[in-house]
Amino acid sequence: MKMNSEIINWENLLQKSNDFKNNKPFKFGFVEQFFNKNFYNKLYESYPKIDDSWSIISTPSKYQLAKFWNRSNTSELEILTNEKDESVGKEWNELKQYAMTDEFIKKFEEFSGLQNLKCKYFCFMAYKQGGFQLPHIHNFGPSTLTLMIYLSKGWEKGDPGGTYMSTDIDESTIIFEPYDLDNTMALFQDASNAAHGARYITKNVIRQAIQITLEGYSEENGWTGGHGVENFISELQKNN
Numbered sequence: 293m294k295m296n297s298e299i300i301n302w303e304n305l306l307q308k309s310n311d312f313k314n315n316k317p318f319k320f321g322f323v324e325q326f327f328n329k330n331f332y333n334k335l336y337e338s339y340p341k342i343d344d345s346w347s348i349i350s351t352p353s354k355y356q357l358a359k360f361w362n363r364s365n366t367s368e369l370e371i372l373t374n375e376k377d378e379s380v381g382k383e384w385n386e387l388k389q390y391a392m393t394d395e396f397i398k399k400f401e402e403f404s405g406l407q408n409l410k411c412k413y414f415c416f417m418a419y420k421q422g423g424f425q426l427p428h429i430h431n432f433g434p435s436t437l438t439l440m441i442y443l444s445k446g447w448e449k450g451d452p453g454g455t456y457m458s459t460d461i462d463e464s465t466i467i468f469e470p471y472d473l474d475n476t477m478a479l480f481q482d483a484s485n486a487a488h489g490a491r492y493i494t495k496n497v498i499r500q501a502i503q504i505t506l507e508g509y510s511e512e513n514g515w516t517g518g519h520g521v522e523n524f525i526s527e528l529q530k531n532n
Contacts, residue, residue, distance in 0.1 A: 299331050299390055302399050309403045312479070319404070320457045320480035320488075322470055326441060331383065332475045336443045338381035339500045340416055345379065354425040356490075359416040361388065371412055388414050391504055400506055404481060406435045410509035412517075419453055419490060419499040427461040427489035432517035435508030436482035442473035443500040452491030453499040454478060461487050473499065482517075 305323050312321035327335065340346075345364045346357045360369045362377040372392060376385050390396055392411045401409050417440070430436070440455045447453065454470035455478045456463075465487070470478050480486050493499065508516035 298328055299387065300327055300396075300399075301325055305399065305403055312403065312481075313405060317459055318457075318480060318483045318486040320468065320478070320486070322468070323477045323479075324472065325475055326477045327475055329475075332443070334381075334383045335387065336445070336475075336500075338383060339443055340380055340384075342418060342420070342498065346416075346418075353428065355419075355423050356425060357418040357420065357423070359418075361414050369413060369415065372414055397506065400437060404437055406437065406481070406506075406508065408508050408510060409435070409437070409506045410515075411504065412507045412509075412515065413503070413505040415503050417501050417503045419493055421493055421496050423453075423490070423499070424492040425490045427456075427458050427463060427465075427487050429461065429484065429487050430482050431484045431486070432482050433507065433515070434482075435516045437479060437506040438482065439477055439479045439504040439506070441477045441502050441504065442470070443475070443502070444473040444498070446497075447471055447473040447499075451493075451495065451497075453493050453497070455488055455490055458487040458489070459485070463489070463491065473501075 304325050308321050308323050312319055315321065340359055342357055346359045349356050349358055361372065362375055363370065364379075372388075374389075374392070377388070391414060397409050397411065401407055430438075442454065444453070449471045451471060454473055456466045456469035457480060459465040459467055469491070470476060480488060
């Protein structure tokens with residue numbers, strides 16, 4: 293296992309903690325240079341090629357591509373276990389393993405103010421030309437953090453593809469949209485008003501990203517999101 297300083301720039305994350313906690317109408321943030329440069333370059337170079345092992349998630353409300361951890365061409369996302377994914381590179385397995393450690397979790401608890409977090413999901417999420425996701429709200433539970441970490445070079449200001457935050461389920465209410473998608477992260481805390489989405493991509497590009505979900509968990513009560521994986525699958529398959 294690499295040392296923490298070789299994987300993530302924790303100082304960059306923690307410097308944005310107050311912004312995250314004070315943003316309105318829900319908690320969200322944006323972090324630049326999230327990964328250590330050398331580690332990021334290895335992740336970027338080994339980002340999985342989009343092929344038949346990816347799932348196409350196509351509904352009236354979205355068109356996106358997903359590769360779930362250690363699963364092939366399926367929407368059956370599973371809560372993380374310690375198993376490796378032999379279809380992806382060494383650095384990706386190191387990152388996924390690190391995301392499940394106490395050190396990783398404690399840093400995000402410090403950043404967010406949430407407690408008893410645990411890594412629930414880890415998946416590759418990509419958009420290509422024609423990709424989009426209409427603004428929507430999950431509202432899974434009171435202590436869910438969704439991390440969208442980008443690995444896309446050459447994005448230009450104004451280009452769609454980054455996960456935007458909005459005050460309502462209408463693109464006219466966007467309050468933040470990232471355009472630097474090269475080693476950056478947009479994240480938000482789930483809430484009844486945590487609206488977000490991705491604008492329609494017109495250029496012939498691929499937006500490479502990973503999505504990590506951290507959520508409150510206890511041995512006694514389970515996940516604070518309630519029904520575990522069923523919630524996430526329902527959201528992926530939602531038609532409106």
